[in-house]
Amino acid sequence: xxxxxxxxxxxxxxxxxxxxxxxxxxxxxxxxxxxxxxxxxxxxxxxxxxxxxxxxxxxxxxxxxxxxxxxxxxxxxxxxxxxxxxxxxxxxxxxxxxxxxxxxxxxxxxxxxxxxxxxxxxxxxxxxxxxxxxxxxxxxxxxxxxxxxxxxxxxxxxxxxxxxxxxxxxxxxxxxxxxxxxxxxxxxxxxxxxxxxxxxxxxxxxxxxxxxxxxxxxxxxxxxxxxxxxxxxxxxxxxxxxxxxxxxxxxxxxxxxxxxxxxxxxxxxxxxxxxxxxxxxxxxxxxxxxxxxxxxxxxxxxxxxxxxxxxxxxxxxxxxxxxxxxxxxxxxxxxxxxxxxxxxxxxxxxxxxxxxxxxxxxxxxxxxxxxxxxxxxxxxxxxxxxxxxxxxxxxxxxxxxxxxxxxxxxxxxxxxxxxxxxxxxxxxxxxxxxxxxxxxxxxxxxxxxxxxxxxxxxxxxxxxxxxxxxx
Numbered sequence: 001x002x003x004x005x006x007x008x009x010x011x012x013x014x015x016x017x018x019x020x021x022x023x024x025x026x027x028x029x030x031x032x033x034x035x036x037x038x039x040x041x042x043x044x045x046x047x048x049x050x051x052x053x054x055x056x057x058x059x060x061x062x063x064x065x066x067x068x069x070x071x072x073x074x075x076x077x078x079x080x081x082x083x084x085x086x087x088x089x090x091x092x093x094x095x096x097x098x099x100x101x102x103x104x105x106x107x108x109x110x111x112x113x114x115x116x117x118x119x120x121x122x123x124x125x126x127x128x129x130x131x132x133x134x135x136x137x138x139x140x141x142x143x144x145x146x147x148x149x150x151x152x153x154x155x156x157x158x159x160x161x162x163x164x165x166x167x168x169x170x171x172x173x174x175x176x177x178x179x180x181x182x183x184x185x186x187x188x189x190x191x192x193x194x195x196x197x198x199x200x201x202x203x204x205x206x207x208x209x210x211x212x213x214x215x216x217x218x219x220x221x222x223x224x225x226x227x228x229x230x231x232x233x234x235x236x237x238x239x240x241x242x243x244x245x246x247x248x249x250x251x252x253x254x255x256x257x258x259x260x261x262x263x264x265x266x267x268x269x270x271x272x273x274x275x276x277x278x279x280x281x282x283x284x285x286x287x288x289x290x291x292x293x294x295x296x297x298x299x300x301x302x303x304x305x306x307x308x309x310x311x312x313x314x315x316x317x318x319x320x321x322x323x324x325x326x327x328x329x330x331x332x333x334x335x336x337x338x339x340x341x342x343x344x345x346x347x348x349x350x351x352x353x354x355x356x357x358x359x360x361x362x363x364x365x366x367x368x369x370x371x372x373x374x375x376x377x378x379x380x381x382x383x384x385x386x387x388x389x390x391x392x393x394x395x396x397x398x399x400x401x402x403x404x405x406x407x408x409x410x411x412x413x414x415x416x417x418x419x420x421x422x423x424x425x426x427x428x429x430x431x432x433x434x435x436x437x438x439x440x441x442x443x444x445x446x447x448x449x450x451x452x453x454x455x456x457x458x459x460x461x462x463x464x465x466x467x468x469x470x471x
Contacts, residue, residue: 002077007050007093010081018077020108021046022118025210025221026070028189029061041221042068042099043092043210044076049123052093054079060100067107071227073117077104090142092211120227124208129176142213146231147172147180148238149205150245152194155187166191170207171245173237180209182222183285190222197224204238204245206231275346277400277413286398289421290342292389297379299339301362302369304332316374334370336362340415342396351398351413361385394418 003017010017025043032039040061042054056064068074080098084091099105108115127143147170155166166187168180182191197205208226225235238245271287305312308326315332323330336358342349359365362385372378397416 006048007044007046007052008048010095012081012083012095014081016078018075019046020073020075020115020118022073022121023068023070024051024121024123025223026068027221028185030185043221044097045118045121045123047118049121050093051123052096053084053091054097054099056099063101064099064105067105071120073108073115075104075106075108075115077106079103120229122229124228124230126230129170129172129174129178132178142211145170145180145207145209145212146228146234147178147207147209148234148245149194149198149207150177152191152198155191164188168194168207173234175245186220186222190224194224203235204242206235206238271395273346274342274344274349277398278347278349278411284400285416286400288342288344288396288398289393290344290396291392292394292396292418293341293343294338294382294385294389295341296339297382300373301336301338301358301380302334302366302373303337304370305335307331307333310335334366334374336364336366336369349413351415353415357415357417393421395421 003014005014005017005019007019007021010019021044023042024045025041027041029038029040031037038058038061040056042056043051044054045051076097076099080100080103081095082098084094084096108117110117124146125144126146129145129147132143132145149168150171151169153167155164157164164184164187166182168182168191169177170180171177194205194207205224206226208221208223208228208231210221210223212220225231271289274288274290277286277288300316303312304315304318306323306326308323308328308330311323311325312335313332318332318334320329320331322328335355337352337354338358339350340353340361342351353361359369362369362380362382364380369380372380396418399414399416401412401414
């Protein structure tokens with residue numbers, strides 16, 4: 001006898017069962033990390049709104065390609081039932097199903113004599129935008145987002161090791177902006193879909209991102225203009241406020257609400273020490289717990305770049321120029337960019353920080369920084385920054401890149417995000433290093449350098465330098 005059961009009633013030992021479900025999410029087929037198999041994830045929801053993950057592999061993906069469709073309802077019988085692994089985050093259910101050639105799948109069409117299709121899904125667990133930076137302190141945390149797409153950048157290589165990403169600026173109905181980064185094939189597949197639809201759509205797009213994190217998530221999905229009532233309401237709000245939303249400050253201005261990168265990645269990010277980051281050969285996105293300090297106050301703290309293509313220029317003259325990349329006359333605009341030092345109990349390293357992250361750290365706009373450091377040629381007053389950073393520990397997300405000159409490969413570090421984690425232990429380590437005026441940050445790449453720290457278990461304290469006037 002076949003048992004008609006809901007998802008929660010089906011256990012590992014259950015035999016001869018049938019369950020009525022709707023496909024509420026379906027990802028694109030993807031290769032496993034070891035390139036040994038192709039898989040496709042689905043999220044199924046039953047009549048009680050209980051959800052479970054289902055997975056198909058290479059042969060079944062092709063076999064069911066024309067049959068399994070988003071938001072369609074099915075009777076599924078005797079799929080393989082397995083225990084959900086926890087290595088890729090907290091599963092949505094303790095079990096998951098494998099749909100193989102022995103699984104019986106029957107579609108329920110509207111004309112079915114007995115069974116009726118399930119109504120459109122409404123169950124979402126959306127994280128509000130203002131809570132995202134706090135939740136992303138935990139690199140294992142997973143979130144769901146529903147947001148309006150304001151801008152979508154091109155797919156690009158972040159370094160010489162060919163890591164690829166696409167950056168998207170999102171906004172909610174409170175005008176809270178944040179940066180959403182799609183890595184590797186997420187940028188190529190979902191990112192390309194977003195770009196294509198933006199090119200032809202009259203209204204702003206809304207995306208639903210589920211099970212997003214700072215670490216690898218094979219379960220992550222990104223869907224454009226989903227049919228959930230919450231998404232439809234947001235689409236209508238975006239349509240009514242399109243002019244206002246598109247006139248919001250860009251990512252290069254300090255008045256945007258927040259730029260808190262989230263990453264859908266195909267490379268896991270573990271928490272490393274500064275010594276491990278500096279010695280690691282691998283490039284990409286890394287995380288570290290460290291103190292921060294600005295030890296060099298002779299920097300200009302900003303560069304000039306083309307207002308169109310964002311190409312950095314060495315000049316400090318803001319006159320219009322003919323940009324060979326944009327192929328038109330364009331203006332140079334300032335962008336905040338400077339070096340910041342990181343320290344933990346294994347060493348110190350110098351990294352770069354720029355744009356909104358840098359402006360928010362200094363509590364100044366790029367225009368103000370340029371006026372003080374380049375036009376007036378004065379030093380910035382950083383007392384408030386030293387006080388804010390003193391004895392504080394941050395979880396910092398870094399991008400490690402590489403570039404080659406002659407026969408040498410150099411590594412650079414740049415800050416993607418930072419979030420205060422806790423107050424660091426107070427120490428009395430004296431500052432004895434001599435300050436030397438470096439080359440302008442616009443003239444050289446910021447090098448990742450490491451200085452060995454003492455044997456103390458507590459991170460040494462950064463003491464703020466005495467401001468020095470430029471001459």
